[in-house]
Amino acid sequence: MKTSALICSLVLLAACRQGAVMENPAGENTMTAKIQKSDAEWKAELSPEAYNVLREAGTERPGSGAYLDHKADGTYVCGGCGEPLFAAGEKYESGCGWPSFYQTSHSSNITERVDDSLGRVRTEVVCSNCGGHLGHVFNDGPAPTGLRYCINSVSLGFKEE
């Protein structure tokens, strides 16, 4: 099928650029989160907004997030499990409407995987520990990485220094 061949080459292209996309030969994303909870358990723990984003890969409204203009010193952690994800110094003003980071000093806590929903190929970032959806990473960030981790505020918590 023509479409699948196109998607396949786009996926390969994305994999080349990102370097660390996890994908198995069958084309399905592979990841085993350390924390395994049922949907009912997550629902009981998270706010409806956080459940929608973290567990159902939803997206908060642009410009609406609690951490969009947040500037305190500290560490952004996963809103699902509390693992550290980004240092406050890695945040920058991207103007995209979501908290943005140009790198992560906790890369082992973040897993990248191919997301081909909405008819285009993007790189989804999820928490390695609980599998929670955080957002996406794009190649239009500032130097020195050129990366923009575009993260939903409701996927995050914050530990002040």
Ligand SMILES: [Zn+2]
């Ligand atoms: Zn997590």
